[in-house]
Amino acid sequence: MSAAERKPKPAGPAVVAARLRLFNLRYLRRHPARTALSLGVLTVAAALIVAVLGIYGSVGGSSGRLAGQVAGNADVEVTGRTDEGLSAEAVQRVGEVEGVEAAVPLVRSPVEVDGERMLLFGTDRSAAALDSDLSGVATDAVRDAGQGSGDQAGAVFAGPGVQGAKEGGTVRVASMTGQSHRAPVAATLDGDAAESVNGGAYLVAPLPVAQRLAGLGDRVESVLVVADSGTGTGALRDRIAEELGPGVFVADPSFRADQADDATAMVRNITLLVAFMALVVAAFLIFNSMNMAAAERRGEIASLRALGSRRRPVMRDFLLESLLLALVGAAVGSALGYAMAGASIDSLPPVITDAVDAEVELAVPAGAVPAAFVAAVAASLAASWLAARRASRVPPVEAMRTANPSADTGDDEQRRSGRLWALGLGAVLVVLAFVTAAAFDDERSFGGGSLLLLGVILLAYALIGPITRTVARLASRLGPSGRIAASAVERAPRRAWATFMTVLLAVAIGVATTGSSQNTVDAASKNVSTLADSDLIVQRAAKDVLPVRPLLPRDTQQQLADTDGVRRVVAGQFTYLNQPGKRALLLGMDGPSNATAYRLASKKARAELLAGRGAVVSGTYAKEKGLSEGDTLTLPTAKGEQHIRVADVVDYVSMDAGLIALSLDRITQWYGLSGASYYEVILKAGADKAAVRDRIEQRTKEQPYPVHVLDGSESVKATESAVKQVGSLALALQWVIAGVAGLALLNTLMLSVVERRRELGILRALGSSRRYVRRVILTEATAVSVLGGIGGLVVGTALHYLSADVMAKALAMDIPFKVAPAAVGLAVGAVLIALAGAIPPARRAGKLNVVQAIGYE
Amino acid sequence: MAVRLGRGETPYMATLRLDGVVHDYVRGRQPVRALNGVSLTLGGGQCVSVLGPSGSGKSTMLHVMGALDIPSEGRVLLDGTDLATLDDDALSDLRRRRFGFVFQFFNLLPALTAWENVAVPRLLDGEKLGSVRAEALALLDRVNLADRADHRPGELSGGQMQRVAIARSLIMDPGVLLADEPTGNLDSRTGDELLDLLASLAHDGSERSVVMVTHSVDAALRSDRAVLLTDGDIVADGTPEDVVAKFVGEGRRP
Structure with missing residues (x-):
């Protein structure tokens, strides 16, 4: 058997490690800024995943830990x-x-x-x-x-x-x-x-x-x-x-932990989805870096191929490099995520911590760190796959050429067929996204958002040619420097496309998150706005949580009614109903109330409720139990199963399984609960609200515990604030994503400057000013980010529409889709952040040493 | 340490035959014929220079000889094996084990030291780097660069880099050594030293063939045999003196 026929020795771990060290790690060391950037975005994305899972996991985890500490062998x-x-x-x-x-x-x-x-x-x-x-x-x-x-x-x-x-x-x-x-x-x-x-x-x-x-x-x-x-x-x-x-x-014994997990599941999933989007944006940055690395190393790879390296090991080296970056990024990110979760635990919104009785302590779920590792590795490998494949296909004969041709040109048959597939699959996924959102009326419909983004990415990949041509056309219209910028875009379409996509995704996620969050807050505020008609609300619970506990004694009602200026007092009591799965909320009232469930119900239903003959239930509860008006609701109570007619189904915002509103007498009879968790105070016509409030506050000071007296509108604002707090983490994450997009633009333009060093040097040698060269880079950045921003607004609005629909179903209430003006501001903000990323490369380009740049090979 | 003189199964004696090789490529949108039915046979222990003006197809001939490129028509046979019948992996193995390459621009990996560059083909062959170090150092010694073993290419002169490249081309003890304008990027004194070194590699008792593409008449005169290519055809094949005379007589200067 000749040497050529003999199979090569299988590369052992030592050989693979040596190849990785010599061919890849040393390259990374020679490009510390680029390496740090790739590592940085992976770290941030992994940290967000661990932090989000850690924060929400701690809520249920603390309850679970307490259950273990209390129940032991039970x-x-x-x-x-x-x-x-x-x-x-x-x-x-x-x-x-x-x-x-x-x-x-x-x-x-x-x-x-x-x-x-x-x-x-x-x-x-x-x-x-x-x-x-x-x-x-x-x-x-x-x-x-x-x-x-x-x-x-x-x-x-x-x-x-x-x-x-x-x-x-x-x-x-x-x-x-x-x-x-x-x-x-x-x-x-x-x-x-x-x-x-x-x-x-x-x-x-x-x-x-x-x-x-x-x-x-x-x-x-x-x-x-x-x-x-x-x-x-x-x-x-x-x-x-x-x-x-x-x-x-x-x-x-761990059922309370499950209840806490269930109560926060929707918020956690939405926030997690946004955190994963940070990873997708990071993947585009890595895509750019790895493509650039493949292009830069094309000569070296051609030499290795000429010297006899097979294709597969070249591809393996690239993927291992990417894997290593992901592992380091995920490890550092996990530690950072732990720290972020730890720091956030103490400042969790009360509406979240109120879901558990236990002291909320850091309890990062066991799956959080593996999830971050898997996600970072998957994103990094996916982003590097094309670059690795391209590297492995470098023809060995290129080693003999004096100059490396541009690595980012040409459109062969294979790519065209790949893009046709992407076009078809992308279109199918976009349609599937809306079908998924329409078909499911629970949290599965969130999958629609992911499918839409995936579909958009595939469609954009299929349309890489038109997209980059549009970017180039826009650049060329931005003055003489734009024509040079346009030529750079045309020569490196993949790089321009990946940057365009990074900006697009950052803006789209921002627009969708802000828009759907704003719509939800608006709908929730409208939903609870009836409370504003109560002149005063008296409760022991803090104003920013649902007044479930502690209770106020029933005699407080009479004391309040006796207060000068008070016309009537309505007692209300919230309590949780334990049932398999998510717990439900019970609300009792002893008279005409401004509580949402009562006000939104029909006149007949209100009368039935107060008479103890009917229950008003929220859309979420009705959906879960398959109930509609006129059905009989069977409730497990301390007095056995009780049956009551569903008098009406109304919208009501709740993190639990929904609300059942009954008369307070029914609550007392069936569950043995006395007292009230809040009192609504309605004043006499012409009474001075401030004076009455002051009188009530003076009286309640005699109580051995703090009692809060709120204006009805304060209560509504507190509810709005609570809803905003729930979505605040997701909203904060969108700025992290915008920051990552800025870094991506910095990265891609820095690569552009490096790649075009010689060309920019010639421009300088021919008499261009530093300012002109800077303008070339900034023009390229402007064209990419403005079009990315516009694309982001379009995709973001579609995603916003989908999200509003999904949220409406998840909360079983009407959430009208309305474009938030803030979304346009956010898009502009994200584009400006991205443009800020262009400043360092532009400065670097302006400072190029002409002689060195011309001599650059 | 002495240089290892054999790679076991790798035969030093290799017969390389080009049989009616045609090679076309596309420049822009224009088809260009680089080789026009070239036939040539190379035996062992010979230093052959390939002369010709720019664009005559001499580099393309080297590429198809070294399994870097596949001819459009005709056959390239190495010890009777038609290279067109081999898949990409087999061609890679062939380049690694049967050929040594010396490039005009050295093609050293900039992040690697001189000895690591020399050891690269063995690493590609699945051997541990540490186990090859002694041989790589011995080869560097053979090209008078033992004291530069731990230097990176950026710290070496052009001549030194080409010596490292020659040492690298020998680490697999190939039967055929292909050099493309090996002195094209060097000053004349350094170029002369390297030509002597290359020519000696065919006569060191290894029965190795050295094929050298060059513009240089001086280089051609150091070889055992010369081939003159013009517009993709072999127009002369014989002693260096005759071929050089024809080359010069035609007024073809690089």
Whole structure:
């Protein structure tokens, strides 16, 4: 067998590593700025993915962590359908179910301790069966309390995170049920277990003490169940549900974490989609860099091919270089993302943190970093694929030529057929995007946005010729310097196209995000605007969260009604209904209210609601349960299943499974809840609102806990603000994307200057001023970014239309599509940022040394 | 360390035959015929120079000889194997193992040191870089560049770079060494030294063929045989003195 017929040795890892080191890494080292730029954009994109997943994952993760710290060995948690909890009898019945080894009663109530929100735990000695962090702390506390003196009766043990709690001192504990007590502190807890539970922010007390402080009477919030060794969890869950009926909710102890995850899922997914778009924009920058690298190294690659390198290893080298960049970018980005998530946790909008009882601590999901790595690697490899393929196809005979022909010209048959495919596939994807958005009425419809962008990218690839010709034509009309800029665009169509696409995507994402967010805020504001008709709203919850808890006592209603200038007071109560999957929101009212659900309902439906004969439900709930007006709604309640007519279906913005509005009497009868979570105050005609507000504030100051008195319009603004806060991260990310687009333009123009060094040098030698040369570069940038901006506005508007439709379906409410004027401003802003990226290359071009530039090979 | 004198299965003696080779290419939109039915046979242990004016097709002939390009018509046979029957991978393997190339512009990889450049073909052949270092250094010693082994091309003169390129062309012990205007970018003194070096490679007992495309009469006179190409045809093939006389007599000057 001759040498030519003999198969070459398979390249081992050492050889592959040596090739990578010699042929690729040294090239990267010779171009530190370009390498840093590619790494930088990958780092930013990976960081955004980890940060977004980390931030939203921490919400559910903190709840999940707390569930683990509390529940330990428990297999099942039994709780009430709402905050009413479980009776002592129900606790006993759970313990008697076959297969239950231990049934641990638990108070796990949010309280305010000296004004700070934290958790109050109460349990008994049976908690030892849980073998959890909490049971360790709690059983010690229960035992110590049992041995304590009479002075310690009713005392609590304070977690290490309770500020100001001292052994022998007292703390004021305000419950969510509207009661307040001063409780003696038996001891402050320390140790790892004590610190780990809810970040140390809790009180723990023997069960009766906790029940009294939480205002639960003889009820508990839940029972944690440990199954005996021969009983499966599923079977036990079914048995308990059957034994105790629909009045209880039987679930996995981590169900609150799932509820928190579900509540934030839509916001997380939208923000994540925007973060992934940053990666797509970054991919275009890498596409440019790798293409330039392939063009610059064409001579070297031709030499390697002449010396006998096969095509595949050349391609492999390029892809490995790209992989390495992605891995380094993802590693640094992941660390940065962790830091960003950590820094953002403390400033999360209350409307998000309110979704969980637990102290929100950094809990980046296990999949976040792998997701960032996979995404960065996929984007980098996809962006490098064409460049790698082109590099591998460099004919070896080019090594013999004196000068390398331009690497970015020509349009062979293969490319033309590829573009025809792209045209067809792109058109199909665009159509499919709208079909997807129309076909699904849940979060799957978000896929429409991704399909639209992918389709646009493919269409733009197919139209690379017309796009670059249009850019060149525009450049050539921008004065004499434009003609030279136009020739540069025509010579390097791929580079011009990739930059055009970067600007287009940045503007499109900005326009769509801003537009759909603005439309959603407008629709939400309009939806809750009826609240503005309430003269005053009195609640214990902060103004920027839904007033679910804490409750105000029912006698507060009379006190408010007795206030001079007040005509009437309507009690309202929000509470969550536990059900499989997302929890739903219950709203009770005892009179004509300005609450959205009441105001948007028909007159007949309002009357039915107040009479306790009907329920008004939100579009989201109706959609999920397949209900429409006139149907019978079956509700699981503490008194068994109850049936009520659906009086009307109305729009209502909610992060949960939707809203069910009932009369307050029904809420009290069916769920045993008393009190109100807010009161609407309607004044007498001619009453001085400021004076009445002042009088109410003076009265409520006597309460042992803070009470907020809001103007109706303040409440609407607070809701608007909450909706804006939810979308604020996605909106902030669009500027990051604009920044990446600016870097992309800087990169591409810097490459243009490097590639055209000789040409620019000749221009200078022929007498062109530095300013003229700078203008050539800036003209190219202007043509690319202006057309990219216009394209972005068009694509962005289409994406905005799609997003508004998708949001409307996801929220089951009417969100009218309206072009936001701010979107045009944003497009201009993004184009200006991109143009700013052209300044350094233009300056560099102006400063070229003429002699060196002419001699440049 | 002594230079390794063989690559095992690689035969030093190689017969390269061009049989009616035609090569057309397109310049702009105009078809151009670079070779017009060239036939030629090269045996081992010979230094052959290919003379001709600019555009006569001598570089194209070198390209098809070295499997860098495929002829439009005719056959190129290496030890009886028609190169047109080989796929791209096989041609790559052939270039790596059977041919050595010396380029006019040296074509060294700028980020690599001199010894690493010399070792590149062996790396492409799947060998570890470290295991080739000693041989690369020995070859650099052979071309009198041992003291420049760790220098990068940017730190070497033109002559030194071409010496590195020659050392690189020898690292696979090829049967045929193809040089395209090897002194075209060098001053005359350096060029003379390199021509001596190249000519000696055919007579070092290795039975290697050296084919050198050149404009230079001096270069041609150092070879064992010369071929004169004009407008894609071989118009003379014989002793260097006869061919040079014909070349000069026709008034063809580079």
